[in-house]
Amino acid sequence: MTERKYKGYLLDLDGTVYRGKEVIPEAASFVAALKEAGMPYLYVTNNSSLTPEQLAERLQKMGIKASAEHFFSSSMAVAETIKKIEENNGSKGNGTVLAIGEEGLYTALREAGYHIVDKAPASYVVIGIDRAFTYEKMKQATLAIYGGAYFLSTNCDRAVPTEIGLVPGNGALTASIAYATKKEPHYVGKPEEAIISLALDRLGLKPDEALLIGDNLETDIAAGEKSGVDTLLVYTGFSQAEDVERSSIKPTYTAQNLLEWKV
Template sequence: MKSYKAYLIDLDGTMYRGNQVIKEAPAFIQSLRERNLPFLFLTNNSSLTPEQIAEKLNGMGVSCEPAEVYTTSLAAAEYIRRVKPEARRVFTIGETGLIQALQDNQLTVTEEEPEIVVVGIDRKISYEKLACASLAAQKGALFLSTNPDRAIPTERGLVPGNGAITMAISYASGVEPQFVGKPEPLIVELALQKLGCSAEEVLLVGDNLHTDIAAGVRANVDTLLVYTGITTKEDLTGSKILPTYEANHLQEWKFA
């Protein structure tokens, strides 16, 4: 076990399950603070702002500042700033977190001749929004999506996730999207730059083998898989994706 200078930490299944805190989470974050180890909460959730996520965590007893939250919305806005710095007009399918992140980066959310299409979860999706996104992509707009999540678990069962919305646009337009969030390495790479750390200096902590751990592996970051969310020990059997470390819960992690 090596010593790490910073941590990237998943939320759902790692810090909480829905609206219930995972009991080991507050002490784990407190341990990071006591050791002066910087961290970012890394989430595929594009619907909420960092302020809203920080409020939720603090309400659960998990100490968090908005600046310690890095969402796919923030990553998408940063990616646009880097690859198309001259672009200003963006057509967006998404909710508050995505719209605010784009506007905070001096991007105009509009249907008029968009240079970029950005898709996030939108629980008020309409046929007209899908049509506008598809037409813009066909005309050459950069096509970004916050994450490829096929479905979202709810109390009713699995409901369509952002990946389902994105692929409807891709199928209609014939244009492949660029995904920003996990399991793609892009969000991890951008988060590393925000921390000011190299891949070798950071540990990524998460509960999902196929999103969190896969993103870490693709970004050459060591990973800790905790069995408090989606993935079970049995899921590792025969898997090509494997974590650097495993733990039943966060309290089992021993800081080097």
């Protein structure tokens, strides 16, 4: 069903390549075809919980060859965003970060040179998916934001697909803190343009040279629209055909699964 040729691909993970711990078979075949064709690609994911090395290991266990350089996560994007904020403010490297999240977020922030704290006060509050989220964590984030901390979130995903169904995403956690503080965060991951622009820079491609593939209208496809990148929505995860009919967000292409798309 390929309508035109692209020079590279940006691939979502959750709901596009796998669901929870289960690989989507058609996606595995598609990635193998990309490799065989020598096509540049990058996994651009709102998953903030894992490091690139852990993400690569996860795919390898599912039978998909991968290495850390194939991944660009919302955790990596948020660390780069804080760097830009500090450079613009003339305070490069001086900020402390109250981070709510998991290893992927902590690693990205530490590698960028930031000191992570778990109690207010802080210069920044960053929210990523945290499956050990507690009232105490929400309280400390709220105190820090009321104390003047800059509020960021890795992504606004309402829910994420797993092998048992849709479960709460980082957007649900972030919303609780936004409600408590009456502050909207600076979202960095999809559907924001920033993460796509940074990913394209890594591939050395212009927006009109790449195709972004994902399963979620609200994040993946919206990110493509904001970034001027063509999109392919696959019906293997969050959004389905009836969602496209109701939505103002429209993908460039749709497919039941990735085997319908020829590289």
